[in-house]
Amino acid sequence: MQIFFNYNWMVRKEWYQLCEQLSEEDLLKPRVGGMGSILRTFFHIIDVEWSWIRMLEGKPDIQENFDDYKSLKEIRALDERYHSEVSAFVRDWDASKENQILHLTLEDGKDVSHTWGEVVRHIIAHEIHHIGQLSIWVREMEIKPVSANVIERGLSTYSNKN
Numbered sequence: 001m002q003i004f005f006n007y008n009w010m011v012r013k014e015w016y017q018l019c020e021q022l023s024e025e026d027l028l029k030p031r032v033g034g035m036g037s038i039l040r041t042f043f044h045i046i047d048v049e050w051s052w053i054r055m056l057e058g059k060p061d062i063q064e065n066f067d068d069y070k071s072l073k074e075i076r077a078l079d080e081r082y083h084s085e086v087s088a089f090v091r092d093w094d095a096s097k098e099n100q101i102l103h104l105t106l107e108d109g110k111d112v113s114h115t116w117g118e119v120v121r122h123i124i125a126h127e128i129h130h131i132g133q134l135s136i137w138v139r140e141m142e143i144k145p146v147s148a149n150v151i152e153r154g155l156s157t158y159s160n161k162n
Contacts, residue, residue: 001090001093001120001121001124002090002091002093003155003156004124005086005087005090005123005124006155007150007153007155008124008127008128008131009083009087010153010155011131011146011148012042012045012079012127012131014146014147015042015131015134015146016042016072016075016076018138018143018145018146019038019072020072021143022038022141024071024072026038026141027039027071027072028040028070031137033133033136034130034133034134034137035130035133038134038137039066039069039070039071039072039075040066041130041133041134042072042075042079043064043066043069043075043078044130045126045127045130045131046075046078046079046082047064048123048126048127049082049086049123049126049127050082050085050086052119052120052122052123053085053086053089053123054085055102055104055119056089056102056116056119056120057089064078093120097116097117098115098116098117099115099116099117100115100116101113101114101115101116102114102115102116102119128148131146131148132148134146135148
């Protein structure tokens with residue numbers, strides 16, 4: 001679990017670096033699919049990650065407004081602000097949490113339940129999905145996207161020893 005969170009965070013930082021070469025106009029430009037723009041997609045990734053972790057911890061979800069984060073610098077600051085809380089949760093993850101149950105009441109009043117493991121895997125897959133959308137958008141701008149490769153990133157215990 002921790003390996004894939006670390007992978008997502010590593011790739012996200014590489015995307016931020018790639019996006020430094022883009023204009024504010026390119027970052028905010030309305031695009032087809034995904035969340036509609038590059039910056040809005042980063043905002044969404046960060047918000048979803050943090051919100052789900054807060055729900056697992058029994059904390060209230062604080063609604064941020066994208067209009068307050070319309071630059072890459074502001075998005076990165078938001079990410080940094082939430083990262084310590086999220087990374088502490090991920091660092092403390094162990095098998096005993098896998099089957100704990102999160103009970104939610106949806107906006108329509110329906111009660112649903114998910115295991116913590118299911119929620120955590122959703123968070124991981126959610127970011128990977130949206131990073132794929134970013135890859136399409138930068139290819140449309142004739143820019144090589146950040147590699148999605150998990151291998152050669154030094155993420156496993158074995159590869160860190162070599």
